[in-house]
Amino acid sequence: xxxxxxxxxxxxxxxxxxxxxxxxxxxxxxxxxxxxxxxxxxxxxxxxxxxxxxxxxxxxxxxxxxxxxxxxxxxxxxxxxxxxxxxxxxxxxxxxxxxxxxxxxxxxxxxxxxxxxxxxxxxxxxxxxxxxxxxxxxxxxxxxxxxxxxxxxxxxxxxxxxxxxxxxxxxxxxxxxxxxxxxxxxxxxxxxxxxxxxxxxxxxxxxxxxxxxxxxxxxxxxxxxxxxxxxxxxxxxxxxxxxxxxxxxxxxxxxxxxxxxxxxxxxxxxxxxxxxxxxxxxxxxxxxxxxxxxxxxxxxxxxxxxxxxxxxxxxxxxxxxxxxxxxxxxxxxxxxxxxx
Amino acid sequence: xxxxxxxxxxxxxxxxxxxxxxxxxxxxxxxxxxxxxxxxxxxxxxxxxxxxxxxxxxxxxxxxxxxxxxxxxxxxxxxxxxxxxxxxxxxxxxxxxxxxxxxxxxxxxxxxxxxxxxxxxxxxxxxxxxxxxxxxxxxxxxxxxxxxxxxxxxxxxxxxxxxxxxxxxxxxxxxxxxxxxxxxxxxxxxxxxxxxxxxxxxxxxxxxxxxxxxxxxxxxxxxxxxxxxxxxxxxxxxxxxxxxxxxxxxxxxxxxxxxxxxxxxxxxxxxxxxxxxxxxxxxxxxxxxxxxxxxxxxxxxxxxxxxxxxxxxxxxxxxxxxxxxxxxxxxxxxxxxxxx
DNA sequence: ATGAAAGCGCTAACAC
DNA sequence: GTGTTAGCGCTTTCAT
Numbered sequence: 001x002x003x004x005x006x007x008x009x010x011x012x013x014x015x016x017x018x019x020x021x022x023x024x025x026x027x028x029x030x031x032x033x034x035x036x037x038x039x040x041x042x043x044x045x046x047x048x049x050x051x052x053x054x055x056x057x058x059x060x061x062x063x064x065x066x067x068x069x070x071x072x073x074x075x076x077x078x079x080x081x082x083x084x085x086x087x088x089x090x091x092x093x094x095x096x097x098x099x100x101x102x103x104x105x106x107x108x109x110x111x112x113x114x115x116x117x118x119x120x121x122x123x124x125x126x127x128x129x130x131x132x133x134x135x136x137x138x139x140x141x142x143x144x145x146x147x148x149x150x151x152x153x154x155x156x157x158x159x160x161x162x163x164x165x166x167x168x169x170x171x172x173x174x175x176x177x178x179x180x181x182x183x184x185x186x187x188x189x190x191x192x193x194x195x196x197x198x199x200x201x202x203x204x205x206x207x208x209x210x211x212x213x214x215x216x217x218x219x220x221x222x223x224x225x226x227x228x229x230x231x232x233x234x235x236x237x238x239x240x241x242x243x244x245x246x247x248x249x250x251x252x253x254x255x256x257x258x259x260x261x262x263x264x265x266x267x268x269x270x271x272x273x274x275x276x277x278x279x280x281x282x283x284x285x286x287x288x289x290x291x292x293x294x295x296x297x298x299x300x301x302x303x304x305x306x307x308x309x310x311x312x313x314x315x316x317x318x319x320x321x322x323x324x325x326x327x328x329x330x331x332x333x334x335x336x337x338x339x340x
Numbered sequence: 341x342x343x344x345x346x347x348x349x350x351x352x353x354x355x356x357x358x359x360x361x362x363x364x365x366x367x368x369x370x371x372x373x374x375x376x377x378x379x380x381x382x383x384x385x386x387x388x389x390x391x392x393x394x395x396x397x398x399x400x401x402x403x404x405x406x407x408x409x410x411x412x413x414x415x416x417x418x419x420x421x422x423x424x425x426x427x428x429x430x431x432x433x434x435x436x437x438x439x440x441x442x443x444x445x446x447x448x449x450x451x452x453x454x455x456x457x458x459x460x461x462x463x464x465x466x467x468x469x470x471x472x473x474x475x476x477x478x479x480x481x482x483x484x485x486x487x488x489x490x491x492x493x494x495x496x497x498x499x500x501x502x503x504x505x506x507x508x509x510x511x512x513x514x515x516x517x518x519x520x521x522x523x524x525x526x527x528x529x530x531x532x533x534x535x536x537x538x539x540x541x542x543x544x545x546x547x548x549x550x551x552x553x554x555x556x557x558x559x560x561x562x563x564x565x566x567x568x569x570x571x572x573x574x575x576x577x578x579x580x581x582x583x584x585x586x587x588x589x590x591x592x593x594x595x596x597x598x599x600x601x602x603x604x605x606x607x608x609x610x611x612x613x614x615x616x617x618x619x620x621x622x623x624x625x626x627x628x629x630x631x632x633x634x635x636x637x638x639x640x641x642x643x644x645x646x647x648x649x650x651x652x653x654x655x656x657x658x659x660x661x662x663x664x665x666x667x668x669x670x671x672x673x674x675x676x677x678x679x680x
Numbered sequence: 681a682t683g684a685a686a687g688c689g690c691t692a693a694c695a696c
Numbered sequence: 697g698t699g700t701t702a703g704c705g706c707t708t709t710c711a712t
Contacts, residue, residue: 004705007609015683020707029681047457051395052705056688060391062438067427080420084543087407087441091451096460097439099403101427111431117387119342119689120436175512200355255625262627285595289604344689355699360691368697392689396704461706684711695700 004045012040012294021340023048034311049169049316062096063308064121066112066135068128069102072222076252077280078297079127082149085301093309108328109138122306125149130192147308149300151321153194161304163295165195168201168326169247172293176245177210180275183292185218185236185243187225187257188340189250195203196249199277203247218243225256233257237272243289245273245334251283254290258333273334284313288332343384352380355624363388380401389474394459401608402436403648404461406452408468409442410530412562417620417648418637419467422489425641426465433649435462449478452487454485463648465489470532487648489640493534499651501644501662509542509587512615512633515668516585517550520521520611525558525583527565527597529590538653539617543587550608558583571623573597574604576610585613586675588656591623594630598673635666 005023009016014033021029022037040046065086068074088245090097096106098121102108112135115121123145124136131153139146148160176184186203188198200219207214217236222234236242248254254276258268266272268288279294303322313316345363349356352374362377363367380386394400399596405426408414430437438461442448452475455461463485466475471493479486488500524545530534541557547554548588557576564572576582588594594616598608606612608628612635616623619634 002457002705005707006705017684017707021682026681030681033681045457048684049395049402049705050454050458051391053707054389054688055389055395055690055705056707057687072422074424075417075420077415077417077420080415084414087439088443091441091443091447099427099437099439101431101437103428103431107431114390117342117385120572122389165586166707182710189368209430214346240588252625253577254620255622257631259625282595282622284593285599287590287599288602290682299625345691346689356689357691357700358698364691366697370697373697389689392704393691394704395689395706396691399702412704620683682712684709686707686709688706688708690704691702693700693702696698 002049003046004049005046006046008012008040008046021321033080058119060120060122061094062098063090064098064100064112064115064124065101066124066126067102067107068317069104069108072252073128075121076250077282078250078278081280081297082092082127082304085298087301088298089302089305089309093305095305095309105134109134112138114136114302116142116228123147124311125308127303128193128195129255131194131197143162145308145311147304149304150192150194157320159317159320160328161300161307161324163300163326164323165198166202166205168277168295170206170292171326172201172247173203175248175291175330176273176334177206178273179245179273179334181244181245182212183218183241183245184212185215185221185246187220187246187248187253187308189222189253190219191221199249201204201248210315222249222253224252225260233260237261237264237266238285243272245275248274248276250274251278251280251290251292253281254292254333255286258290259288268333269335272337275328275334279329284331287335287336291329291331291334293326293328298323300324342389343386344389345386347384347391348377348380348386350615351378351384356426374500395445397632398459400460400462402433402461403430403645404440404455405442406448406453406464406466407442407645409448410445412592412619413468416590416624418590418592418618421620421643422644425638425643426645427641428638429642429645429649430662433645433648435645449474452478456482456506462653463487465644465648467487468533471534471537484647485651487644487651489644490534497660499647499657500662501640501647501664503640503666504663506545507543508570508617508633508635509539510546511542511666511668512587512617513543513546514550515631515670516587516615516674517546517568517663519585519613519674522552523558523581523585524552525555525560525586527560527588527591527593529562531561539587540623541634562589562593565593565600566647573600575605577601577604583612585615588614588616591616591618591620591630591632592613594623594632594673595626598626598630608673609675614672615668615670624671628675629671631671631674633666633668636664642665 007018009019100111104113127149151160151162208246275291277293279292283290347360349359441450442451467489469476491500615631617633619632623630
């Protein structure tokens with residue numbers, strides 16, 4: 001069967017504990033022995049059994065990732081890019097990543113429970129937390145190490161990595177205002193997501209700063225874009241006083257929205273300007289290319305895992321909230337000024 | 341600390357083995373005892389320690405996923421969709437998914453070695469295998485259960501889940517021919533991927549069947565689309581005899597290619613028609629919407645994991661190669677016929 | 681510097 | 697039906 005530490009010990013003519021010490025780079029062990037053991041390991045093709053190791057050491061070198069439940073979030077390229085960053089960091093620190101998937105809220109709780117109580121992972125990453133997220137409570141209750149990708153509305157002492165989404169939306173809106181737009185709408189995402197709220201807030205602030213009124217009827221939700229979608233968009237755009245520009249919650253939604261504008265006979269950017277968030281790869285390849293706020297998705301993922309690993313290493317985290325910079329990228333979808 | 345099987349045993353007034361039997365739904369155990377034990381578990385909030393369990397049972401209830409190394413493949417929405425299908429199946433069968441990431445080929449081998457020799461996973465999924473893939477050899481050598489998402493060029497006895505990519509490309513090309521196109525180009529992906537080869541083959545066959553010549557100069561590679569990109573595309577399109585339609589290896593490449601055509605002053609579909617593969621969500625939202633061959637990405641992922649789990653359950657697999665159906669979806673990018 | 685022994689939490693014979 | 701015992705492969709005192 002599989003080659004164990006005993007086999008190596010026998011082959012090297014030492015005791016199992018000595019082999020174990022070589023494995024863990026124990027300081028006081030003679031170079032000669034180290035060499036002997038290393039050779040034996042090499043010859044036998046030894047690899048430590050992680051299960052046995054973590055059973056006694058109580059550490060799994062694995063971090064758990066709680067994935068978004070909704071299809072929309074999951075297939076959003078934002079997700080794979082953030083995952084890419086996470087994996088890169090985890091890998092470079094010698095950690096593995098275990099994914100927890102679930103279709104419903106109770107399933108999700110159960111899955112996380114299994115992860116932490118079953119000692120499968122050392123720490124957990126929570127993506128896109130909701131308002132009053134029960135997962136946060138669960139983790140807190142068990143005093144289990146975790147980091148939020150995003151931020152908690154309720155508590156400010158939790159470890160988290162985030163952008164300043166209020167500022168990002170403020171910048172995006174200001175850009176449209178600077179282009180001469182005075183009628184600016186907003187297309188939102190799921191209302192229970194913290195990021196939706198933050199970006200709406202930034203949008204409002206920019207309007208206020210420019211002395212422009214906030215109009216509730218110019219705020220669309222992603223749901224409105226779905227089924228009755230076309231209707232809602234074309235209805236809004238056929239009003240005598242219609243928005244000439246939109247701040248859209250993210251690139252994927254922007255894709256769908258621009259499509260609907262075209263179907264309603266509106267050209268981007270000629271009739272309507274659009275600026276969105278995330279800067280996923282395809283936003284540059286879109287037609288027209290989409291103006292968007294780059295939030296450093298990869299970096300976001302990387303930093304989140306990094307923070308968790310620091311926490312797991314026992315480091316005292318002086319600054320629990322990490323805010324990563326963003327940067328507006330102007331492209332074709334908001335380049336020209338409307339004729340109006 | 342953590343509550344163990346012993347604690348439950350003590351609380352329920354039985355022996356640890358009895359608790360273990362309740363856990364594994366052992367047949368001959370009195371209902372009264374079951375109830376007692378269940379209550380004790382509930383009261384103490386017991387969750388089995390997976391590490392200890394798999395140390396003795398030699399099964400981890402975890403499947404390992406070897407991720408694509410290249411950024412391009414990773415961020416391709418194809419990947420997240422296939423992952424979604426995999427997770428759905430794994431979850432419904434009570435399996436977890438562990439991800440192996442690596443930046444280089446040697447790292448990848450080392451990572452897989454750790455997974456299998458360290459007994460971290462019960463089986464492995466290999467995505468998008470290359471020609472003469474060393475990972476396949478490694479897995480075979482250790483007689484470790486695995487399933488290919490895609491197919492092996494060299495061996496036909498391996499478990500794999502795939503589309504008939506030759507046929508899919510044949511269908512796509514036929515569609516363009518039926519639209520009246522006689523000058524049809526091809527945009528390929530990485531040449532060492534099996535799928536690239538298969539789709540090119542289908543394209544050639546359709547040309548041959550229609551009595552159209554295959555022209556090497558009308559085959560572009562994804563690399564050509566990168567840096568010197570614009571140049572290559574515009575050069576080809578400025579020839580007196582230029583393609584009026586393209587079969588493109590996948591939707592993401594199609595996005596980039598259409599963008600370049602626009603920059604070269606070509607309209608899609610008015611000047612050039614495009615049909616690609618995968619039917620990622622955004623292909624429908626593109627402008628124009630992209631005609632594409634739906635290959636059932638989610639289903640592909642789901643079936644792959646399903647096949648692996650069947651194998652792990654000891655089932656004899658009579659049909660090692662599963663071929664999933666595809667279906668051409670005609671949209672705006674190939675709707676009209678060129679004036680030519 | 682190294683070995684012997686105990687034990688992490690669980691399962692699986694083997695008894696009764 | 698249920699308890700007792702012996703490990704799974706590893707780390708970690710405690711000796712020497």
